[in-house]
Amino acid sequence: MDQSDFSHHYIQRFNAELEKVRTDTLAMGGLVEQQLADAVQALVNQDSELANHVISNDVKVNGMDVKVDELCTSILARRQPTASDLRLLLTVLRTTTDLERIGDEAKRVARMAVSTSSSIDVKSAFLEIEHLGEQVRAMLHGALNALARVDVQAALEVAQQDKRVDREYESILRQCMTYMMEDPRSIPFVLDIIWAARSLERIGDRCCNICEYLIYFVKGRDVRHTDLEEIESELKKPKY
Amino acid sequence: MDQSDFSHHYIQRFNAELEKVRTDTLAMGGLVEQQLADAVQALVNQDSELANHVISNDVKVNGMDVKVDELCTSILARRQPTASDLRLLLTVLRTTTDLERIGDEAKRVARMAVSTSSSIDVKSAFLEIEHLGEQVRAMLHGALNALARVDVQAALEVAQQDKRVDREYESILRQCMTYMMEDPRSIPFVLDIIWAARSLERIGDRCCNICEYLIYFVKGRDVRHTDLEEIESELKKPKY
DSSP, X not given: OOHHHHHHHHHHHHHHHHHHHHHHHHHHXXXXXXXXXXXXXXXXXXXXXXHHHHHHHHHHHHHHHHHHHHHHHHHHXXXXXOHHHHHHHHHHHHHHHHHHHHHHHHXXXXXXXXXXXXXXXXXXXHHHHHHHHHHHHHHHHHHHHHHHHTOHHHHHHHHHTHHHHHHHHHXXXXXXXXXXXXXXXXXXXXXXXXXXXXXXXXXXXXXXXXXXXXXXXXXXXXXXXXXXXXXXXXXXXXXX | OOHHHHHHHHHHHHHHHHHHHHHHHHHHHHHHHHHHHHHHHHHHTTOHHHHHHHHHHHXXXXXXXXXXXXXXHHHHHHHOOOHHHHHHHHHHHHHHHHHHHHHHHHHHHHHHHHHOOOSSOOHHHHHHHHHHXXXXXXXXXXXXXXXXXTOHHHHHHHHHTHHHHHHHHHXXXXXXXXXXXXXXXXXXXHHHHHHHHHHHHHHHHHHHHHHHHHHHHHHOOOOTTXXXXXXXXXXXXXXX
């Protein structure tokens, strides 16, 4: 094997490793998306069996997180990548951290399904939680798709949805306060609804984080702590 | 300049860069610690001026986060470090993310000081918030000290304090529920107390994260998702 064969082989193996990081991250994202969907369904349908399934499944999410992180660290140590390969690995390290924490929030929502039991009728609160859950799940799905297709425009669109999620969350919060004031006995139950809503709202924030990491990966710019409008106008400037 | 002079010079500059990363991270930690202390004082003393100071100061925290991250990424790209240097940089990248989010939580607590105004007497709730704030601040201080001295044992001790913080938080939550049930008009106000308590509890979790990153740095083991008891017994095993 001559030198060029060797480097060809080396690059091929490096690319295969990066591809594995990418597919493992997306697989982890798929599992987290399922956990989120199941957690919301468990809460809304008061399905404690499904809730326990979500809670016990969280170990799998954590295991995938550790696995991807170890793979990234090992590639960083052995291959010493630069430029876009380095940025890809840092993006993945950050993304899996947020995916893992989204998994934690899903587990929290599922726990509410187990603890929550109410004599009062709050079907409409569940309806709104279900709606919020769908919006947040769409954000997560969009963020993972943007990551899979390395699509900055799609990432920006996902980040824009967060404002609607925040409004929906505020609306649920106001409604919950009304419930509690009208019937103080409902307070422990309604607080659980509030925790679930807050977890979902936080998941929306984390989806935004993932989109920002993707923009960093593609554009080489750190856009955390930057308004969406600023990001859009920044992205139109030439790359430094 | 002969080859050994050159490599000596190169290593010196590399060490100076790593030292800068370390001091910048600790400086960021110091600012975040101050933000946390000020936020709790602002809430407890209903000091809206101090609260606004904390809120506007958050930009500084974000700026330090971006600066340290850029320095780490640039070192990773130029120096291609391996082994413990690589682990140090990954530890710092993770730590600054958590410090930045602790800053966000402090800002949330400060916001409660601005929005909160109550006609009812909830001095005892504020006392408990102050107490929780002190415990959490001690955790953050301990985590930063452990990081500064690279002290795994100290990191473990900080992580152990989180259980007490969780118990304190649960106690505040129960007390708040009682307030709300006794006087439904207090609900909006008491909810703000609950948000502040939850932010503080989350800061405790993030201090644990920082301790876990430090253990990873020193021991080369990923101890996230592991019980404290398991970590302690793991650390007694020989290093792989």
